[in-house]
Amino acid sequence: MNRRLWTKYLGFLFLLCLTLSACQGTKSVDETVVTPTRLTMGYIPNIQFAPVYVAIDKGYFEDAGFDVTLEYGSETDAVALVGAGEQTFAIASGEQVLLARAQELPVVYVAAWYQDYPVGVVSFIEAQIKTPEDLKDATIGIPGLYGASYIGFKTLLNAGNLTESDVNLLSIGFNQVEALVSEQADAAVVYLANEPVTLRSQGYEVNLIRVADYLQLVANGLVTNEATIREHPEQISNCIKALLKGIADTIENPDGAYEVSKKYVENLAEADETVQREVLDESIKLWKTQRLGFSEPAAWINMQQVLLDMKLLEETLDLNEAFTNDLLP
Numbered sequence: 605m606n607r608r609l610w611t612k613y614l615g616f617l618f619l620l621c622l623t624l625s626a627c628q629g630t631k632s633v634d635e636t637v638v639t640p641t642r643l644t645m646g647y648i649p650n651i652q653f654a655p656v657y658v659a660i661d662k663g664y665f666e667d668a669g670f671d672v673t674l675e676y677g678s679e680t681d682a683v684a685l686v687g688a689g690e691q692t693f694a695i696a697s698g699e700q701v702l703l704a705r706a707q708e709l710p711v712v713y714v715a716a717w718y719q720d721y722p723v724g725v726v727s728f729i730e731a732q733i734k735t736p737e738d739l740k741d742a743t744i745g746i747p748g749l750y751g752a753s754y755i756g757f758k759t760l761l762n763a764g765n766l767t768e769s770d771v772n773l774l775s776i777g778f779n780q781v782e783a784l785v786s787e788q789a790d791a792a793v794v795y796l797a798n799e800p801v802t803l804r805s806q807g808y809e810v811n812l813i814r815v816a817d818y819l820q821l822v823a824n825g826l827v828t829n830e831a832t833i834r835e836h837p838e839q840i841s842n843c844i845k846a847l848l849k850g851i852a853d854t855i856e857n858p859d860g861a862y863e864v865s866k867k868y869v870e871n872l873a874e875a876d877e878t879v880q881r882e883v884l885d886e887s888i889k890l891w892k893t894q895r896l897g898f899s900e901p902a903a904w905i906n907m908q909q910v911l912l913d914m915k916l917l918e919e920t921l922d923l924n925e926a927f928t929n930d931l932l933p
Contacts, residue, residue, distance in 0.1 A: 639839075641670040644682035644694040646824075649674075649869045651880050652797060652887045654861040655717070656695075657868040659850030668842035674868070679751075686829050687711045693843065698822020698907045698927075699755050705921055710830040713927040715844040715897040717851065718823030720816035720890045723756030726800050727791035728784065729809045736764025736813060745776040745789035752823075755907075756815040757793045758914055763818040781806075797886035805879045820903045821910065822927075823890070830925075837931060845933045848896045855888050897932045 645653055656674065659665050665672045675682075682694035683701065687709025701713045725744065727733040733742060739761065747753045761767060776783045780792035780799045785808075794800060796814060803810050815821065826847055833840055854861040862884060866873045872880065904923045911917040 638666055638669055638671045641665075641672050641693060641843075642675055642691050643672050644675040644677060644685070644691065646676070646679045646682075646695065648676050651862065651865050651869060651872060651884050653868075654858075654865045654884060654887075655847065655850035655854045655891075657850075657865045658853050658861050659846050661864045661867065662850070662853065664846035664849045665843070668846040669839060670843060670846070683711055683827060684709060686827055689829060689831060692828055692832055694827045695824055696827045697752050697824045698904065699752065699911060699916075701822075701827060701926055702908060702911055702921060703916060705926055706917055711827050712830055712833060712925070713822070713825050713827050713899060714833070714840055714931050715826040715847060716823070716893075716899040717825045717847070718890045719893040720796075720814070721752070721756060721759075721819075721821040721823045722796050722890050723752055724794060724796050724800075724812050724814040725757070725760060725791050726780070726784070726794045726803065726810050726812050729811055731790050731811070733791050734811050734813070736760045736766065736818065739764055739791065739813075740766055740770050741772070742790040743772040743774055743788075745774045745780055745783040745792040747778050747780075747793065748775055749773075753793045753795075755821070755910060755914075759815050759819050759821065759910055760813060762910075762913070784808075796890065797883050801879060801882045801886060805876070805882070819906055819910075820900060822899065822903045822907045825899065833928075833931070841931045841933060844897060844931055848933065851891055851896055854884075855892060858884055858888060895932075898929055899927050 643656070645656065660672055679694070679696045679700050682691070683696050683704045685691040686694050687704050695717065698713060701711055704711045725733070725739065731742070733739060746757055761771070774783070774789050776789065776792070780794050781802050783789040784792055784803065792799065796812070800810055800812050826844060828840055858881070862881060901923070904927055908917065908920060908923060912920070
């Protein structure tokens, strides 16, 4: 190659490098800006959170503009952070929202996940505890006098025209299976998709009293704050859409959701798959509805009344400020 051609060749390479560098450093005008976001869920990594894992794994949250980091811990603490504006989203139940608003924390429930309140009372069939009325004089194990378990238990007592003085309460932490098997308790307050599945897998026949069969209450959903709704309503709608797509995909394809969850739940691949699949199946029953994300106003009225009766609320709140369906896709 002569000197003139070599000079032209080098010039071409130089221009090509400049062009490629410019392309790599520029985003197209319609490219989504992705914001790092924490999403706190209660409990620990678990197959019951499969829709969130699916939404992350399939890029639904990223498409919505969020790079989601999952955290696990207390619902109360997470809601407090959201209310203080230190965090944008959390998964929490309805009572946590109302209790927070009573403390002047401006949190808002924007999309329902669980359609049925996931709490109940389980017992061995020999105990003949089939209805709330049958709880009278029974020794009942309960994690503690707090949270959704306690709210649900008080609802069942009221349905049976009973008070706490009519039963023997035993604080057992989250050791319901052990308390029943060791005969410390006649019945235990449980989450529907957890302990009943474990007991059946161990060969026990059980009776289950579901709170949702007696009163509609607000269960877990997506929570944010008033400032974010006011300033970035489209972002909230996009996040809701991503979560609902994860729920819909999990309901439609639980096998695929189970495989995805192995990436996020430590030791799930080594766990008893029959049991864990049943936990997922029972969870799906709690999520199914004709309109994903819709929060029933009647459930909020009921929840507030339960909290007032328990004296956890001193006065009624404006429920229209506590939740909204306006941002649903």
